[in-house]
Amino acid sequence: xxxxxxxxxxxxxxxxxxxxxxxxxxxxxxxxxxxxxxxxxxxxxxxxxxxxxxxxxxxxxxxxxxxxxxxxxxxxxxxxxxxxxxxxxxxxxxxxxxxxxxxxxxxxxxxxxxxxxxxxxxxxxxxxxxxxxxxxxxxxxxxxxxxxxxxxxxxxxxxxxxxxxxxxxxxxxxxxxxxxxxxxxxxxxxxxxxxxxxxxxxxxxxxxxxxxxxxxxxxxxxxxxxxxxxxxxxxxxxxxxxxxxxxxxxxxxxxxxxxxxxxxxxxxxxxxxxxxxxxxxxxxxxxxxxxxxxxxxxxxxxxxxxxxxxxxxxxxxxxxxxxxxxxxxxxxxxxxxxxxxxxxxxxxxxxxxxxxxxxxxxxxxxxxxxxxxxxxxxxxxxxxxxxxxxxxxxxxxxxxxxxxxxxxxxxxxxxxxx
Amino acid sequence: xxxxxxxxxxxxxxxxxxxxxxxxxxxxxxxxxxxxxxxxxxxxxxxxxxxxxxxxxxxxxxxxxxxxxxxxxxxxxxxxxxxxxxxxxxx
Ligand SMILES: Cc1cc2nc3c(=O)[nH]c(=O)nc-3n(C[C@H](O)[C@H](O)[C@H](O)COP(=O)(O)OP(=O)(O)OC[C@H]3O[C@@H](n4cnc5c(N)ncnc54)[C@H](O)[C@@H]3O)c2cc1C
Ligand SMILES: [Zn+2]
Numbered sequence: 001x002x003x004x005x006x007x008x009x010x011x012x013x014x015x016x017x018x019x020x021x022x023x024x025x026x027x028x029x030x031x032x033x034x035x036x037x038x039x040x041x042x043x044x045x046x047x048x049x050x051x052x053x054x055x056x057x058x059x060x061x062x063x064x065x066x067x068x069x070x071x072x073x074x075x076x077x078x079x080x081x082x083x084x085x086x087x088x089x090x091x092x093x094x095x096x097x098x099x100x101x102x103x104x105x106x107x108x109x110x111x112x113x114x115x116x117x118x119x120x121x122x123x124x125x126x127x128x129x130x131x132x133x134x135x136x137x138x139x140x141x142x143x144x145x146x147x148x149x150x151x152x153x154x155x156x157x158x159x160x161x162x163x164x165x166x167x168x169x170x171x172x173x174x175x176x177x178x179x180x181x182x183x184x185x186x187x188x189x190x191x192x193x194x195x196x197x198x199x200x201x202x203x204x205x206x207x208x209x210x211x212x213x214x215x216x217x218x219x220x221x222x223x224x225x226x227x228x229x230x231x232x233x234x235x236x237x238x239x240x241x242x243x244x245x246x247x248x249x250x251x252x253x254x255x256x257x258x259x260x261x262x263x264x265x266x267x268x269x270x271x272x273x274x275x276x277x278x279x280x281x282x283x284x285x286x287x288x289x290x291x292x293x294x295x296x297x298x299x300x301x302x303x304x305x306x307x308x309x310x311x312x313x314x315x316x317x318x319x320x321x322x323x324x325x326x327x328x329x330x331x332x333x334x335x336x337x338x339x340x341x342x343x344x345x346x347x348x349x350x351x352x353x354x355x356x357x358x359x360x361x362x363x364x365x366x367x368x369x370x371x372x373x374x375x376x377x378x379x380x381x382x383x384x385x386x387x388x389x390x391x392x393x394x395x396x397x398x399x400x401x402x403x404x405x406x407x408x409x410x411x412x413x414x415x416x417x418x
Numbered sequence: 419x420x421x422x423x424x425x426x427x428x429x430x431x432x433x434x435x436x437x438x439x440x441x442x443x444x445x446x447x448x449x450x451x452x453x454x455x456x457x458x459x460x461x462x463x464x465x466x467x468x469x470x471x472x473x474x475x476x477x478x479x480x481x482x483x484x485x486x487x488x489x490x491x492x493x494x495x496x497x498x499x500x501x502x503x504x505x506x507x508x509x
Contacts, residue, residue, distance in 0.1 A: 241464035
């Protein structure tokens with residue numbers, strides 16, 4: 001496969017030759033060393049790191065639709081690591097480190113744009129707790145800057161600073177190294193690089209059951225026939241409970257809808273990624289094409305519909321115009337929804353399952369896109385070595401039974417509140 | 419938009435209601451083994467299809483209801499007052 005470069009671009013421009021396909025489209029083999037169920041960001045990243053870092057190249061990624069048709073192609077692309085709890089801070093910081101060199105590693109421009117993310121602060125209390133969060137981040141070597149109102153006014157002039165503002169701006173907490181990435185490019189980049197290392201990417205291949213021998217899972221039943229493997233890892237985002245049920249597992253997960261919105265393209269308006277929490281939930285950034293990309297809360301009831309409901313559209317729009325009144329007359333271009341695993345503590349699961357031969361990667365809630373590189377790395381480590389990477393030890397499945405939950409929001413065992 | 423037919427107030431938009439999760443979860447006796455508590459607090463069936471769930475008509479009569487709703491189609495097939503749907507609730 002040819003490397004992408006400025007020279008290659010020039011050559012293709014001059015000769016007019018079409019580009020070859022970016023990844024192979026093989027028929028499934030009867031047997032692999034390892035199978036990954038789910039061709040989203042996490043599944044493809046896992047396959048890539050299995051092949052690249054852990055020497056397992058006889059791998060198939062089985063995707064029921066087309067790769068990138070799930071949440072990885074539906075998210076608002078925010079990448080940050082401003083977490084506070086032990087375990088989470090380190091995990092997301094590792095992910096950010098991988099993001100920084102991802103385009104070079106994959107030889108694919110994932111358009112990672114670390115333009116800075118600012119969490120809005122609306123009260124003296126919020127400033128105090130943000131100072132604490134910032135200090136914890138700095139303690140872990142993650143850049144953080146506490147901004148006062150004047151600094152906010154300079155950096156983000158279009159927020160509502162009037163005395164009548166619904167949410168008065170007291171300041172902000174900035175992570176200057178956070179930002180966004182191009183979600184589709186992440187899918188294609190991992191797929192192309194994994195395929196080049198020998199990974200088979202099999203689309204339109206739905207896993208419908210597991211093959212068992214003794215107590216072990218030794219393969220999967222799919223819409224394209226039975227495929228055997230010594231190790232099967234699942235990375236199916238909002239459908240982890242469904243795959244778990246096929247294997248006889250009951251999991252600490254509910255599936256919920258999250259919607260996202262994009263406006264018509266505008267001239268440059270917002271230089272940073274903005275987050276708003278506590279009195280509601282809202283986040284917004286401007287894409288390279290100029291669209292305002294934003295979202296808010298879940299639809300708040302269990303759902304696999306992949307299609308959101310109107311009250312959330314109203315709530316998110318209300319927050320948008322309360323925080324940035326200039327958006328009031330901007331037209332919405334599209335909105336959509338994704339089905340997400342919400343766990344009982346709001347953190348993810350990268351873990352061996354109670355069934356031999358089956359490995360779990362799921363429970364990504366609102367924030368799994370930024371986790372993609374670290375998740376793939378840690379899951380590959382676990383599947384290859386049968387031992388977790390130290391970074392994923394806190395996220396084992398048995399943490400719930402042990403009471404060792406990682407509850408960043410502090411909202412208890414109610415999945416929709418995380 | 420979901421519309422829930424409250425047995426007390428009639429059919430209303432679901433934005434008047436607050437979701438209360440899986441209605442099949444019942445907390446065990448305090449003295450129950452730890453495993454029973456772990457199951458009740460943390461584990462969910464999370465079906466793709468019919469789901470029995472709790473909703474409170476929080477902007478209406480404020481009563482709790484048991485709603486049978488399909489999590490894939492969002493079709494609601496049954497709404498009952500919790501006090502009669504859950505035996506022993508009003509003891
Ligand atoms: C609207 C929205 C906004 C978000 N915003 C952000 C954000 O700003 N920042 C952030 O960090 N995260 C965000 N997230 C979360 C993030 O997108 C997800 O956590 C992450 O993409 C999940 O991992 P994935 O990429 O592997 O999932 P997916 O892309 O959903 O991949 C899972 C794949 O498994 C496949 N699958 C399912 N069942 C089967 C089966 N039986 N057989 C074969 N294949 C199967 C699916 O078709 C799917 O392609 C957002 C999510 C949504 C929905
Ligand atoms: Zn009522």
